[in-house]
Every structure is written in C-alpha cells, then in structure tokens.
Amino acid sequence: MFVKQLSIFVQNQSGRLSEIAGVIAKAGVDIRALSIADTTNFGILRLIVDKPDEAVKALKEMGLTVKLTEVVAMEVDDRPGAFAEAIKTLSDGGVSVEYLYAFLSRAPGKARVILRVDDNAKAEKVLNSGGITTLNEKDLYLM
Amino acid sequence: MNVFTPEIECADRETLEAIQTERLKATVKRAYENVPFYKKQFDDAGINPYGITSIHDITKLPYTNKQDLRDNYPFGMFAVPKSEIIRIHASSGTTGKQTVVGYTQRDIDIWAESTARAIAAAGGTKEDIIHISYGYGLFTGGLGLHYGAEKLGAVALPVSSGNTNRQVQLLQDFGSDIICCTPSYAMFIGETMKDMGISPESLSLRAGIFGAEPWTDGMRIEIEKLLGIKAYDIYGLSEITGPGVSYDCSCQKHLHVNEDYFYPEVVDIDTGEPVEDGVYGELVFTCIGKEALPLIRYRTHDISALYHGKCECGRTTVRMAKPRGRSDDMLIIRGVNVFPSQVEYTLTQLGFGTNYLIIVDRKNNLDCMEVKVEINENTVSDTVRDIERAEKVLENALQSMLNVHAKVSLVEPKTLPRSEGKAKRVIDNRKL
Structure with a gap:
C-alpha cells in the first residue's frame, strides 16, 4: 500500500524548474505534494502526482531522467x-x-x-x- | 568470410614484403626526384635514395612531421605536376594551419580499394545500401567511404552529416544496411531515434563503420545496443589517405592495416626507435603506393601497437591496436599525461554514459580538471546521498586511472554539446 514518488535530477539553472512544471501542467497531471532537495550544483525534485505514469512519460519525452520510488x-x-x-x-x-x-x-x-x-x-x-x-x-x- | 581482395589481405608475409620492397623503392625515388623537401632532407642526412634493397631498410630513412607539411603549405610536398592532381582535401586545421593533401587518379583508386576492403570486412556486399553520414567536403570522411562503397558495387548514399531527423527518416525509408559516421554522431542518431520512438529492430541496419575520432570498446558496446548493430572501427588520417588506412574485421579486435599501400611502424615517442610487436608507441606510416603525396615515415602522433600473425578472420595483414588517442589530444595536467579515452573507458566501466566533457582550468597556478557527465538511468536517484556517492565513486576511479584528481559533476541528460562530426570532449581554459 505504498505510494509512487517521481524524482527528477535538475541542474541549478534559472528557469529550469519552470520548464519542468510546465511540462507536467501540459500533460494534465495534478501535483499532490512536492519537495526539493538542494545542493550547490543540482537539486532533486520529488513529486507525488495523480497520474504518475503519464507524468513520467511527459518528463522522459523532455529528455529528463526520472526515477520512480515507492x-x-x-x-x-x-x-x-x-x-x-x-x-x-x-x-x-x-x-x-x-x-x-x-x-x-x-x-x-x-x-x-x-x-x-x-x-x-x-x-x-x-x-x-x-x-x-x-x-x-x-x-x-x-x- | 567477406574479403574484398584475398590475394593481398590473406597473402603470406614473403609476398607482402616483396610488394612493399618494390613500392618503397619507387616511392623513395619519386619523393627524392620530385619533392625539394625530400631531396634536401636525404642529401643533408647523406642517404642514398637508390640504395633501398628491402622494406626493412625503411628504418634508415628520416621522419616526416606535420610541421613539414605546414612549412610547405599548400602544395609544396606534391610529387606530381598539377595536371596529374585530380582531387584536393584538407584537414580540419584545429591546431594551427590546415594541412593540404592531393590525389592522382591512382591515389583515388588506392583509397577506394582501401575503404572497399573496410566495408567488406564489416560484412558489406554489392546488395547493400551504404548510408554515409560523414561530412562531404574538404574533410576526407564522406568521399572516402563513398568511393569505397561504389568500388564494392554497393549503393553509396551520400547523406553527409547533419539534419538528424532526416537521417533517421532515410534509414527507415531506404532500409540502409550499413551506416558510416563518427562514433559520437552514431550515438546522437541513436538517441534521436529513441526520442522519435523508433526501435532499432524496425530498421534493416545491421552494421556501422565508425571512425575519425578515438573511441573505446565501452562506447562500441553502447552504440551496438542503441542502434542494434555491430560496430566496426575504421582508422585513417588525411595525410596518409583518409579513412581506410586500417579497419576492423569481424573479430573486432585490432584493425587490419592496408600495408600494401600504407606501411606501418610503431616507434618509441621519445627516442624514435622502433618497438616490438604489442608495445605501444607512436604510429608512423609510409605511403608506399601513392603518387601525389608520397610521405615517408610520417609521424601520426597516434598511440598504438602492432600485431603480426594470422588473424582468426583469415587475414594475414598486420593489425594495429585501436589508437589510445592522438598525442595531440593528450592533456598534461599537473605534469601527468591524460587521454580523454581513459576517462571514457572509466565511465563505461562504471555504467555511466559516454556523453562527457573535460574542462581544464588553472586556479592559483594549479591545474584543475573537471569531468561533467550526463546522468542516466543507472545513476539517477531520489536521494542526494546516492548522487553524491556516484560522483565520488567516479572521482576515485578516475583518480586511480589517471593518477590525477578530477572533480566529477553529474549534469542533466542532453545538456552537453552534441556533434555531427568529431566530438569535442575537452575545453582547456588554461591561459599559458
């Protein structure tokens, strides 16, 4: 009875998060919860969404690597x-x-x-x- | 077994040496009598150009360096009048003045024969469509493979490089059998196919002939997986002829040298003394069949080793190890010699991708090296700890491979520059 979480490796670069959020929005996926782990060079965006498979597909098409974790x-x-x-x-x-x-x-x-x-x-x-x-x-x- | 010219490629050593001896004699005579540079060089060294009696006498001859070509830019090294030249190519000229090479009709024939052997060794026949994605132009890649494909009787498809979506479209529509390009462009085409949702199984492509830049066996495996093909190496440099100086056979272990036209030696980089089979050193070639540019003992700056003896494929021509890299590509970081191919090898050993960039800088009078690597399915994680650990593991592996520290940074996929020709792996910001 676990929950799927998407993790996305994001470089620290202005506008990047906005692009990723835009892709999720365009796929018609609703974000239920999120957090960002930040380091000097990169961040990891973690998302709980209502349609994980569709979100993964949209993000991969954008060329991102996405990891699914329970x-x-x-x-x-x-x-x-x-x-x-x-x-x-x-x-x-x-x-x-x-x-x-x-x-x-x-x-x-x-x-x-x-x-x-x-x-x-x-x-x-x-x-x-x-x-x-x-x-x-x-x-x-x-x- | 698919051998284009068995009477040479499978000849015994005595036959090959007899051919080489005759051709060396003619080449030295031609160079001495027609190229002022060689006349002066031989006279100054007190060498009798008519005293060659065996191919083994080659070690008595002086070397030719890239600088000699530059000093005689553009046509000063040509051994024939312009009326006999039918083609000119030039090197990319990334370091200094570009080098210019000329060909007579016979030189073009030799070159076509050489690349035809390479395509046949990769399994190519006259039934095949050879999709050529090397650049056409002054660069020797495109036209070199083109004439070889025609010589073989196959279909030469002169796509040239660039417009990658169209490349994929043609692979699909025409059912190309063999593709020829740089290994880094092969990777890019494979990634583009993946993005377009086209599986390698849906293509008839079965082999690739890749060269013009050094690449590792790890990258070979990656390309083979990505494109669903067998990947063959082809080696060459424009000064000697272009691609086709040597090529992979089905064993994919060491490259067969077309030694009836391009006589190879490996010498110690510092002393210039020939080394034994299996010992790495600098590759040196003598163009024993060429008319327009009969270079004698040309130092390639490529690091390799030679292996004599019959290959499992049946060929008897001498083989050379996949070049470890051009000594021109070698970086000296804090006094340590570093080859980009060593970085690539380490990456593939640890499951990282082969899209990487080496950035060298000097901070407080100290060389600093950074390796940027694109994150992939193997390295992505939801925790910072895992990603930092992956960076650390790679840093340690690079340290033991290179004997010098390199900072590793994982970056997003597809953020490092892609190339349609030779990949740019190094940015050196040191201002010396």
Whole structure:
C-alpha cells in the first residue's frame, strides 16, 4: 500500500524548474505534494502526482531522467505533538528516515507526511500497530 | 568470410614484403626526384635514395612531421605536376594551419580499394545500401567511404552529416544496411531515434563503420545496443589517405592495416626507435603506393601497437591496436599525461554514459580538471546521498586511472554539446 514518488535530477539553472512544471501542467497531471532537495550544483525534485505514469512519460519525452520510488504516506492529527509521536513510533520501531515532507489534508484536522525510509514494509507495520494510518495512492489522489 | 581482395589481405608475409620492397623503392625515388623537401632532407642526412634493397631498410630513412607539411603549405610536398592532381582535401586545421593533401587518379583508386576492403570486412556486399553520414567536403570522411562503397558495387548514399531527423527518416525509408559516421554522431542518431520512438529492430541496419575520432570498446558496446548493430572501427588520417588506412574485421579486435599501400611502424615517442610487436608507441606510416603525396615515415602522433600473425578472420595483414588517442589530444595536467579515452573507458566501466566533457582550468597556478557527465538511468536517484556517492565513486576511479584528481559533476541528460562530426570532449581554459 505504498505510494509512487517521481524524482527528477535538475541542474541549478534559472528557469529550469519552470520548464519542468510546465511540462507536467501540459500533460494534465495534478501535483499532490512536492519537495526539493538542494545542493550547490543540482537539486532533486520529488513529486507525488495523480497520474504518475503519464507524468513520467511527459518528463522522459523532455529528455529528463526520472526515477520512480515507492514511499510511505501517513496521516496524523493536526495538533501539537502528533508529529513527534509518529516519529517516535518509527524510531522506536527501528525505522530510519532518509527524508520526509508534510502537507495539510483537505480532511479537517489532519496532516499528511510522505516518508522515505529504509524499509517500507516495516515502517507501515510499525505505524499501523502504533495506531497511525497509512494511505494508499487512491487516498492521496482523491483527497 | 567477406574479403574484398584475398590475394593481398590473406597473402603470406614473403609476398607482402616483396610488394612493399618494390613500392618503397619507387616511392623513395619519386619523393627524392620530385619533392625539394625530400631531396634536401636525404642529401643533408647523406642517404642514398637508390640504395633501398628491402622494406626493412625503411628504418634508415628520416621522419616526416606535420610541421613539414605546414612549412610547405599548400602544395609544396606534391610529387606530381598539377595536371596529374585530380582531387584536393584538407584537414580540419584545429591546431594551427590546415594541412593540404592531393590525389592522382591512382591515389583515388588506392583509397577506394582501401575503404572497399573496410566495408567488406564489416560484412558489406554489392546488395547493400551504404548510408554515409560523414561530412562531404574538404574533410576526407564522406568521399572516402563513398568511393569505397561504389568500388564494392554497393549503393553509396551520400547523406553527409547533419539534419538528424532526416537521417533517421532515410534509414527507415531506404532500409540502409550499413551506416558510416563518427562514433559520437552514431550515438546522437541513436538517441534521436529513441526520442522519435523508433526501435532499432524496425530498421534493416545491421552494421556501422565508425571512425575519425578515438573511441573505446565501452562506447562500441553502447552504440551496438542503441542502434542494434555491430560496430566496426575504421582508422585513417588525411595525410596518409583518409579513412581506410586500417579497419576492423569481424573479430573486432585490432584493425587490419592496408600495408600494401600504407606501411606501418610503431616507434618509441621519445627516442624514435622502433618497438616490438604489442608495445605501444607512436604510429608512423609510409605511403608506399601513392603518387601525389608520397610521405615517408610520417609521424601520426597516434598511440598504438602492432600485431603480426594470422588473424582468426583469415587475414594475414598486420593489425594495429585501436589508437589510445592522438598525442595531440593528450592533456598534461599537473605534469601527468591524460587521454580523454581513459576517462571514457572509466565511465563505461562504471555504467555511466559516454556523453562527457573535460574542462581544464588553472586556479592559483594549479591545474584543475573537471569531468561533467550526463546522468542516466543507472545513476539517477531520489536521494542526494546516492548522487553524491556516484560522483565520488567516479572521482576515485578516475583518480586511480589517471593518477590525477578530477572533480566529477553529474549534469542533466542532453545538456552537453552534441556533434555531427568529431566530438569535442575537452575545453582547456588554461591561459599559458
């Protein structure tokens, strides 16, 4: 029940991000969540979209290399301390987090977190047994 | 086995040496009597041009250098009057003044014979369409393969370089069998096909003859995969004739030299002394069949080695190793000799693509080298750590290959310049 994430290698060059976003827009793909990892020379644009396969096709046609990775999406309450509890649950369960990014849900009082971890299956098990909901692609796309 | 001229290509050593001896005698006589440069050079060195009795006497003769051609620019080295010259070509002249070469009818015939042998060795027959994407013009690539294709009786398709979409269109529509171009342009054509959504299986193309720039076996494998063909190397330089001085056979290991026309030697770069078979040094050629430009012991600056003995393909002509690169292409970085082909080799060993650019600069009086490489499916990742690790792995591999540090930067695909002719792999910003 994992979620597909697109990662795109982007050179630090003004206008580049705008071009890439334009291609995604033109393909009629809706972006659900995104984050950018930045270094001195390049960035990695990570995207959760409603139509991953179509986005990959459009981006590849533009000549970009795209990597598809499965990530975990969890839903936590939008209140002080909820994120701390969720992370502690993962940490206690022996799951390492590579990176994460969060956004608010349209569902009132809920926040969502995309997690890139060392072991997806284990993360999901740990979260669920700690009472934390994980989401599938459908949940995310129809939010 | 597809051999165009078996009586030469599969001849025994005695036969070849007898031919070479006769031709060397005639060449030296011709050069001495018709080219003032050679008359002076022989007289100054006290060499009797009529005293040659064997091909092995060649080691007594002085060398000819590129500078000698430049000093006698444009036609001073020609051994025949202009009335006998029927063609002129010139080198690209990227370093200094361009070098000019002339051909008589016989020289053109020799050249056509040489490239016909190369096309046959790549499996070409008179049934085939030979798609020639080398540039036509002063550059010898296009016309060299063109005359060879015609000599073979195949169809010569003179597409020339450029307009890559049209190249692909013609490959599709005409069903070309063999393509001839630079290896870097072959890569570009392959990428363009991929972009156009055309699979190699849908073409009848089965082989490619690639040359005019040094390339590695790693790049060969990449081109073969991309275009779904077998890739053959062809070697030559305009001073000697152009493409067709030597060529790959089906074994794809070392190139057979047309030694009945272009007598090869490998000499120590520093001492100029001949080296044994299998030892790398500078390639030297003597044009023993040519009339207009009978160059004697011409130093090519190409680094290679020779191998005598019968090849598995049945040919007996001497083979030369794929040139490691022209000593002109050699970079000296912090006193260390670096060849772009070493960088290319390392890239292919580690699964990187072969689109790369070497940038050399001098910062605080210290040479700095950067290698930019396009990211590919093997190296792309969602984490910064993985990408930086890939850069580090390549930096370490380059360090042990080159003995000098190079900073590695991965860049987006298709951002490094593409070439329709010879690829530009090095930008040297050092102002010395």
